[in-house]
Amino acid sequence: MHSKFLPSLVLLLIPHLVNAHYIFDKFFAENIQELKTNIRQPKVVDPLLDVTADDMRCNVNKGLASQTATIPAGSMVGFELDTVIFHPGPAAFYLGKIPEGETAATWDGSGPQWFKIAEWGGKYDPEMWDFEPLNVRKLNTTIPSSTPSGEYLLRVEQIGLLIPLEPQFYISCAQIKVVNGGDGVPASMVAIPGHIQPDDPGLLLDIYHPIAGTTYTVPGPTVWRE
Numbered sequence: 189m190h191s192k193f194l195p196s197l198v199l200l201l202i203p204h205l206v207n208a209h210y211i212f213d214k215f216f217a218e219n220i221q222e223l224k225t226n227i228r229q230p231k232v233v234d235p236l237l238d239v240t241a242d243d244m245r246c247n248v249n250k251g252l253a254s255q256t257a258t259i260p261a262g263s264m265v266g267f268e269l270d271t272v273i274f275h276p277g278p279a280a281f282y283l284g285k286i287p288e289g290e291t292a293a294t295w296d297g298s299g300p301q302w303f304k305i306a307e308w309g310g311k312y313d314p315e316m317w318d319f320e321p322l323n324v325r326k327l328n329t330t331i332p333s334s335t336p337s338g339e340y341l342l343r344v345e346q347i348g349l350l351i352p353l354e355p356q357f358y359i360s361c362a363q364i365k366v367v368n369g370g371d372g373v374p375a376s377m378v379a380i381p382g383h384i385q386p387d388d389p390g391l392l393l394d395i396y397h398p399i400a401g402t403t404y405t406v407p408g409p410t411v412w413r414e
């Protein structure tokens with residue numbers, strides 16, 4: 189491309205880039221259609237870029253959430269966005285077990301308290317890597333039925349891989365209280381940050397140059413479901 193075309197191209201792209209982000213701003217469950225007040229609402233639509241920052245826990249928030257939703261173990265929970273997920277990349281849900289002396293409404297998300305309960309990955313496509321969560325407005329899973337009763341943060345993490353070598357993290361946390369739980373022992377518990385290394389192959393994938401025969405592993409610990 190001749191360089192004299194670049195300025196006008198850049199001007200065309202800027203408004204799009206400014207708006208081209210999203211927030212998981214609503215929670216839903218089997219018994220709850222749409223709830224905003226149990227989500228620690230992110231301050232801005234912009235993604236986080238530093239996987240080693242404390243903000244990776246629950247994003248930069250306007251404040252804590254005013255409500256904690258009661259959810260029976262084994263039932264469905266989900267997040268809805270303010271638009272569709274239009275940045276290709278994986279997604280995962282984590283539960284963060286509230287430590288002694290804290291509640292879902294007070295805990296800052298620190299310590300090795302987090303385990304992954306669901307993930308959405310991608311598969312090879314000769315044109316461009318094909319990611320499951322693309323163009324959806326909602327993601328949901330079930331709370332594993334053996335999850336011990338108690339308060340948790342439910343965290344969604346979607347990773348936009350649109351700019352190679354600059355992964356974007358879209359994160360929200362919902363305050364929940366699991367009831368009718370089981371006696372499972374969640375495994376692969378991790379701290380956040382620390383759950384994903386900056387050089388994780390799942391972050392460094394170049395989605396625009398797919399290599400036949402390769403598979404994709406969603407970053408983070410293995411999923412615990414019992």
Ligand SMILES: *[C@@H]1O[C@H](CO)[C@@H](O)[C@H](O)[C@H]1NC(C)=O
Nearest residue numbers: 216217264266326327328329
């Ligand atoms: C939950 O996820 C499944 C699988 O993606 C989907 O078929 C279903 O419609 C979702 N449910 C809701 C309420 O969004």
